[in-house]
Amino acid sequence: MNWFNKVWIKGLLFLSAFLNLCVYAQENTADETDWLLEDDEFVIVTEVEQSKPLVPEFSEATNSSPWWHTVKTTLQHDITKAQGNEGVERSKIQLDYEDTLHSDLYFKMQTNYRYFSRSDTQAIDKGESYGRSKVQQFWLQYSQDQCAYTLGRQTLAWGEVDGTFAVDVLTPFDFTEQLFTDYNDLRVAQDMLLVDCYLTQKQVQFFYIPTPKTNVISHSASNISVNSSGWEELGMRLKLTYPGFDLSIMLAQLYWNMPGYIPSMNNDDFQFESQKFDFAGLSASLAKGRLLYKWDLAYKSNQVDVISSEKSSTAELALGIEYTTLNNQKLNSGFWQVESLGTDGNDRSGVFTLGWSQQYFHDELAMSLLGNIYQQPEYQNITLLGVYKTTDIYTFSCAVSMANINEEDKALMDGLADRAVSFSFKAEI
Amino acid sequence: MKIKSLKYLVVWIIFFSSGAIAQKVMDANTIMEKMDNQQRNVSDGTFTQSRLSTCRFAKKDKKISCVETPRIKLMESVSKQSGLNKKDSKNISILLEPASERGIGMLSYSYDDNKKDSESWLYLSALGKVKRIASGSSDDQEPTAIFGSEFSTEDMESGKTDEYRYKILQQGLYAGRSVWVIESLPKPARLSKTDYSKILVWVDKERLLPLKMQTYDKRGKVYKRLLFKNIVNIQGYWLARDVTVLNLKTLRLSNMKTEKIALNRQVSEQFLTQRTLTDFAFREKELAVLRELVQ
Numbered sequence: 135m136n137w138f139n140k141v142w143i144k145g146l147l148f149l150s151a152f153l154n155l156c157v158y159a160q161e162n163t164a165d166e167t168d169w170l171l172e173d174d175e176f177v178i179v180t181e182v183e184q185s186k187p188l189v190p191e192f193s194e195a196t197n198s199s200p201w202w203h204t205v206k207t208t209l210q211h212d213i214t215k216a217q218g219n220e221g222v223e224r225s226k227i228q229l230d231y232e233d234t235l236h237s238d239l240y241f242k243m244q245t246n247y248r249y250f251s252r253s254d255t256q257a258i259d260k261g262e263s264y265g266r267s268k269v270q271q272f273w274l275q276y277s278q279d280q281c282a283y284t285l286g287r288q289t290l291a292w293g294e295v296d297g298t299f300a301v302d303v304l305t306p307f308d309f310t311e312q313l314f315t316d317y318n319d320l321r322v323a324q325d326m327l328l329v330d331c332y333l334t335q336k337q338v339q340f341f342y343i344p345t346p347k348t349n350v351i352s353h354s355a356s357n358i359s360v361n362s363s364g365w366e367e368l369g370m371r372l373k374l375t376y377p378g379f380d381l382s383i384m385l386a387q388l389y390w391n392m393p394g395y396i397p398s399m400n401n402d403d404f405q406f407e408s409q410k411f412d413f414a415g416l417s418a419s420l421a422k423g424r425l426l427y428k429w430d431l432a433y434k435s436n437q438v439d440v441i442s443s444e445k446s447s448t449a450e451l452a453l454g455i456e457y458t459t460l461n462n463q464k465l466n467s468g469f470w471q472v473e474s475l476g477t478d479g480n481d482r483s484g485v486f487t488l489g490w491s492q493q494y495f496h497d498e499l500a501m502s503l504l505g506n507i508y509q510q511p512e513y514q515n516i517t518l519l520g521v522y523k524t525t526d527i528y529t530f531s532c533a534v535s536m537a538n539i540n541e542e543d544k545a546l547m548d549g550l551a552d553r554a555v556s557f558s559f560k561a562e563i
Numbered sequence: 564m565k566i567k568s569l570k571y572l573v574v575w576i577i578f579f580s581s582g583a584i585a586q587k588v589m590d591a592n593t594i595m596e597k598m599d600n601q602q603r604n605v606s607d608g609t610f611t612q613s614r615l616s617t618c619r620f621a622k623k624d625k626k627i628s629c630v631e632t633p634r635i636k637l638m639e640s641v642s643k644q645s646g647l648n649k650k651d652s653k654n655i656s657i658l659l660e661p662a663s664e665r666g667i668g669m670l671s672y673s674y675d676d677n678k679k680d681s682e683s684w685l686y687l688s689a690l691g692k693v694k695r696i697a698s699g700s701s702d703d704q705e706p707t708a709i710f711g712s713e714f715s716t717e718d719m720e721s722g723k724t725d726e727y728r729y730k731i732l733q734q735g736l737y738a739g740r741s742v743w744v745i746e747s748l749p750k751p752a753r754l755s756k757t758d759y760s761k762i763l764v765w766v767d768k769e770r771l772l773p774l775k776m777q778t779y780d781k782r783g784k785v786y787k788r789l790l791f792k793n794i795v796n797i798q799g800y801w802l803a804r805d806v807t808v809l810n811l812k813t814l815r816l817s818n819m820k821t822e823k824i825a826l827n828r829q830v831s832e833q834f835l836t837q838r839t840l841t842d843f844a845f846r847e848k849e850l851a852v853l854r855e856l857v858q
Contacts (some may be wrong), residue, residue, distance in 0.1 A: 330842065
């Protein structure tokens with residue numbers, strides 16, 4: 135009894151009783167946790183198939199599908215109203231089809247018909263409204279062992295820094311297109327043979343274009359001839375991939391088809407100047423945390439200066455940086471400088487860009503802002519773009535642009551308005 | 564003798580008390596780790612065809628249903644675990660529908676090491692170009708919605724069990740199954756990168772997978788409810804082929820149906836590289852083999 139009366143024994147018993155009570159309480163807090171085992175008070179009817187599905191079932195969407203399920207149809211109407219400038223008013227119907235033809239063969243086609251109404255800048259240029267069909271993609275891809283061979287009309291983008299053309303010169307921007315509405319249409323597709331070989335951490339790419347298309351300015355070149363006999367473009371790229379880092383080395387023989395042109399006299403006729411040139415490029419991107427650093431470096435021989443019409447080699451450097459914030463806002467900035475390596479001393483021109491984008495309302499609305507500062511010709515512009523997907527089918531886009539033009543030579547600013555507002559409506563099924 | 568017995572009793576009571584508490588903590592951790600481990604095994608060499616539907620919902624006559632035409636995405640995904648204890652993962656997803664997003668592909672490598680940056684490449688069919696994305700390390704990521712749905716990256720992630728404290732709140736029958744109801748509380752290191760202050764998980768004791776989850780916002784209010792249905796056993800692994808998340812704040816729901824699945828398949832290392840984003844013939848040839856093995 136004396137033993138039981140000891141203080142430490144009492145203390146231990148008290149402690150054990152307390153701990154057991156804790157455990158008991160934890161296990162038997164009937165009032166507080168019993169609800170956890172109750173059945174849910176509702177039934178979820180997520181059978182969205184109750185309404186007719188907008189898309190085919192999987193068995194239809196994959197291998198065993200009839201061919202028409204892999205066809206996409208797009209209807210689009212674009213309008214741009216520009217202050218003191220010609221606008222855009224055009225409609226488009228586009229068909230996309232892609233599918234496996236055989237176990238090693240893949241086919242893709244994208245073709246459209248576009249109608250340019252009387253008030254459209256291209257129709258004004260031509261003197262009447264007109265319709266025009268275009269095959270943007272039409273290629274067959276064969277894959278065997280480590281290599282893929284793609285033959286036909288296609289686009290090919292090189293380089294890392296978006297919106298600059300230091301390296302991205304193979305399938306150039308098509309300036310007859312409204313720039314913001316559809317990236318599919320933005321490039322002048324080329325008929326080419328493309329060979330891609332994939333090795334561990336490496337990709338080797340070869341391309342050959344027998345007859346390159348270089349006119350990126352207008353559909354109507356009736357009064358201006360471009361001598362294209364004997365043209366061909368070819369080149370290669372080696373891409374190395376490391377953790378967090380991509381590096382590409384490029385070599386090519388190309389024709390000049392960058393934005394801008396110079397009229398030149400040839401037998402009393404105007405014609406576009408398009409010079410053959412050699413190209414060497416280096417591109418890299420480095421991901422560090424939420425930052426992405428990008429570089430494009432290019433050397434081009436025999437380049438035509440838009441302002442002076444003189445020819446010289448150029449060294450071009452594009453730097454870009456992208457940052458994704460914690461709440462998924464994307465910020466980017468870029469700088470593209472062209473340095474002419476002429477005998478009369480170096481001539482420099484540059485473009486500085488600053489962009490922001492963010493998605494709202496569960497990705498239904500995408501907003502973006504892009505500002506550019508050009509040194510030559512000298513102007514600044516800013517564009518605010520909103521793209522709203524009302525359903526999986528319908529998309530409505532609106533852009534407002536403003537430009538501050540300081541350039542005295544107005545001929546160089548053809549097509550750029552002080553203020554412009556654009557609308558686009560698209561249905562894709 | 565009496566005193567000696569009493570002494571043993573005291574010691575046993577104390578031992579049992581502390582032991583019972585320790586066992587409870589350990590059990591909750593073990594359960595969650597086992598469940599997490601099963602989830603990782605399910606993602607190793609796995610091909611899925613999924614339908615993700617999202618809509619605003621309303622409750623009427625004890626039924627919850629869509630009040631608008633749902634947004635539907637169809638996608639095919641291939642995933643593979645790698646690295647030490649298979650805690651790293653490689654995944655490629657390709658969107659088939661809606662038509663406006665067809666052909667978009669995303670390749671991502673994520674690492675268990677919190678300090679190591681995830682790697683992602685995006686192929687946008689409209690641009691025809693593979694673009695590297697800088698998304699930071701898992702230590703540096705906030706939850707984001709998956710394809711604009713109510714599922715967030717946090718709802719889908721695995722391998723982070725050490726970032727939570729677990730406790731069994733209740734056990735018994737739920738929806739006809741014997742379950743543990745486990746409370747997950749984020750540790751301080753996790754708090755900055757979670758939308759949730761607490762998660763309750765109803766774990767099926769026999770099948771070791773969740774039947775229901777309920778998440779709470781930072782103010783302690785119920786935020787999302789996830790329900791796991793159509794539970795099947797494929798090659799010894801239990802998985803739910805129908806998962807619904809109800810966002811009780813926005814009144815939107817998302818439903819993920821795994822329409823077809825193939826587990827434990829041989830996926831070549833080259834398939835989970837940038838080649839698959841641009842070499843369509845290669846991609847389709849590899850996918851055709853996996854599609855034939857689906858259940």
